[in-house]
Amino acid sequence: MDSSAARDRDAEGRARNARPRDGLGRPLPYGAEGVARQPEGVTRRPDETVREAQRLLAAGMPFHAHEVFEDAWKSGPAQEEPLWRGLAQLAVGLTHAARGNAKGAASLLERGTGSLARYAAREGVPTYGMDLDGLAGWARALAGRLPGPVDAATDAPRLTH
Structure with a gap:
């Protein structure tokens, strides 16, 4: 195995964590059966972003929903960045809550709510x-x-009216 693969790096040397993860995004041992990762850098229309993130939230996968929101914030118009970033923060807040990290959850839920309010x-x-x-x-x-x-699926929010 070459050194870039051993360090979970792509051919250009960028970090690419190849460890499998569970539904809450926690790393599992190499070789373990994990949940399929969200592809990075996908450009979606806003309605597709909302639909895919809602699907993942309902499935108890808020960590993966955060990745969908992160793609929207990185690829969308600059003026919408606080919307998508705030939603990503809420998804990570739910992730931390479901993992039992109350302090991290509360912090991210507050930051996400603030970002959405400013937007x-x-x-x-x-x-x-x-x-x-x-x-x-x-x-x-x-x-x-x-x-x-906190159960990530049961306690997930409904995004739309």
Whole structure:
């Protein structure tokens, strides 16, 4: 095995974590059966992003949903970056909550809610059918239940109205 493969690097030397992961994104031992990773760098229309992220959230895979939101924030218009970043932060907050990391969850849920609030405060910004106020309420309620048991699928938010 060459040194770039041993370090999970691609041919250009960029980090590419090849370890399998579980549904909450936790690394598993090499060779273990993991959950299929989301492909990186996929450009989707906003409605496709929302639909794919909702599918992953409903399946109890918020870590993977965060990757879908991250693609949108990196490939979309700059003015929408706070929307997609905030949604990614909420998904990672749910990930941490389901993993039992209450402090990390609360921090990310708060940051994500703040990002969405700043985005929604701007005049005429698109929300693509998402209920940003409802998502903020969901995040506050989830944070208020911590520490406590969280099931990533059962406790996942509904993105759209």
